[in-house]
Amino acid sequence: MSEIRYSLEKYKGRSTRYHCPKCHQRTFTRYVDTHTNKHLSDYAGRCNRVEKCAYHFTPKMYFEKNGYEPDDFNKPASKPKPIIKPPSCIDKKLMQASLTNYRQNNFAIGLTKYFPERIVMEVLQRYYVGSAKGNKTIFWQVNRLGQVRTGKVMQYNSATLKRVGYINWAHHITKQKNFNLKQVFFGAHLLVDKTRAVAIAEGEKNAIFGALYYPQYNWIAVGSIEMSHEINFYNNRSIFSEFHRMQLKV
Numbered sequence: 144m145s146e147i148r149y150s151l152e153k154y155k156g157r158s159t160r161y162h163c164p165k166c167h168q169r170t171f172t173r174y175v176d177t178h179t180n181k182h183l184s185d186y187a188g189r190c191n192r193v194e195k196c197a198y199h200f201t202p203k204m205y206f207e208k209n210g211y212e213p214d215d216f217n218k219p220a221s222k223p224k225p226i227i228k229p230p231s232c233i234d235k236k237l238m239q240a241s242l243t244n245y246r247q248n249n250f251a252i253g254l255t256k257y258f259p260e261r262i263v264m265e266v267l268q269r270y271y272v273g274s275a276k277g278n279k280t281i282f283w284q285v286n287r288l289g290q291v292r293t294g295k296v297m298q299y300n301s302a303t304l305k306r307v308g309y310i311n312w313a314h315h316i317t318k319q320k321n322f323n324l325k326q327v328f329f330g331a332h333l334l335v336d337k338t339r340a341v342a343i344a345e346g347e348k349n350a351i352f353g354a355l356y357y358p359q360y361n362w363i364a365v366g367s368i369e370m371s372h373e374i375n376f377y378n379n380r381s382i383f384s385e386f387h388r389m390q391l392k393v
């Protein structure tokens with residue numbers, strides 16, 4: 144509830160009543176700024192002779208006549224509103240162009256030892272897993288509107304399918320200025336499809352294994368603790384028709 148900044152001065156004896164600008168009787172109550180305890184103006188107020196005079200000049204009328212101050216009408220001395228910067232996105236064409244070249248992608252090469260190549264390609268394309276320079280793999284994070292928020296770039300050992308080296312990020316590699324990172328779940332773009340139950344995996348690799356073993360689910364990966372609050376959000380929205388959690392060990 145907002146605080147009323149201007150209110151009619153309380154009666155504290157005759158000195159708090161003034162001559163009405165209209166009927167000139169001493170029956171006039173002025174508006175007071177509750178922050179400064181000063182009168183708004185000698186003509187902003189209400190005549191107590193409601194029937195006979197009916198003069199009422201409100202703070203709103205006062206500001207409409209005189210212009211609003213930055214710190215104005217009907218507001219407590221409030222903090223300035225924070226500027227909410229929209230999340231940054233990466234060009235979708237860049238993501239789409241990476242969904243190829245799986246024979247130079249250690250993760251894809253490793254998967255084809257367990258699954259037919261055609262199935263591996265299909266799943267990687269469906270989950271927006273791309274190929275990056277040096278046989279690396281990009282796990283794109285795309286939201287339900289198809290906006291590419293970033294991509295996690297990782298290197299794998301194709302024989303063991305274990306991750307090697309450091310994680311890099313698509314938004315670092317593309318060097319976009321003032322990038323406002325807002326991560327989404329890997330696989331989040333599949334949440335538009337509400338006909339399939341959603342399953343949650345720990346990490347992108349497990350989500351892909353989940354998708355290969357259990358294609359009846361749409362898999363998403365929870366990458367970090369700070370994103371786990373979003374699970375509740377999705378749950379509340381009843382997007383999960385079934386909650387299925389598993390950790391697959393390779």
Ligand SMILES: [Zn+2]
Pocket residue numbers: 163164165166167168170190191192196197198
């Ligand atoms: Zn009057």
